[in-house]
């Protein structure tokens with residue numbers, strides 16, 4: 001893969017029990033295999049330690065991912081493209097990811113969030129539990145950034161298998177009993193590749209017309 005116009009991609013996510021984390025890893029791998037420089041980053045936890053300790057899967061996942069760097073505004077400034085991931089919370093974005101977005105006001109005020117590529121992914125416990133509303137709510141912020149929303153759409157056969165043109169997604173079941181499957185992994189890898197390809201094209205186009 002040519003190093004020319006290599007895109008910097010930040011995959012920035014929140015996950016309590018590991019589903020969105022697994023999607024983030026497949027998306028990061030897809031982007032990396034398509035030639036991007038990738039940072040896989042989690043956002044800071046906001047829940048009290050005693051609450052997390054009382055939910056074993058949450059405590060286990062927190063301990064298992066302590067080594068993953070915590071996202072900062074500098075990571076967003078570095079990135080040519082940002083792919084955000086969040087579990088669905090009451091049909092909306094998790095507060096932990098929203099809090100991170102709310103730390104980006106300084107970059108926004110300088111126009112530094114604009115003209116980047118953005119995309120997103122999510123998970124729910126229920127089939128009609130709000131994946132689309134969550135992704136669309138997240139994309140609202142991108143309009144305020146002046147970013148370029150690049151959804152996967154139905155631009156690859158895998159999208160007709162997972163059926164979600166707004167972003168990679170997975171349904172976990174009520175107790176989280178349905179593991180991330182090959183369809184979600186293929187969809188995530190495709191989204192990572194697509195964002196890398198689109199971002200490289202944008203960088204090349206800018207260079208050609210500068």
Ligand SMILES: Cc1cc2nc3c(=O)[nH]c(=O)nc-3n(C[C@H](O)[C@H](O)[C@H](O)COP(=O)(O)O)c2cc1C
Nearest residue numbers: 015016017018019020087090091123124125126129
């Ligand atoms: C406070 C809260 C609200 C939730 N709201 C929804 C919801 O609106 N729809 C849904 O299907 N699942 C909902 N869930 C389930 C989560 O979306 C699901 O557990 C999550 O996608 C798993 O992701 P994770 O393993 O990365 O944490 C909710 C879970 C919590 C804790």
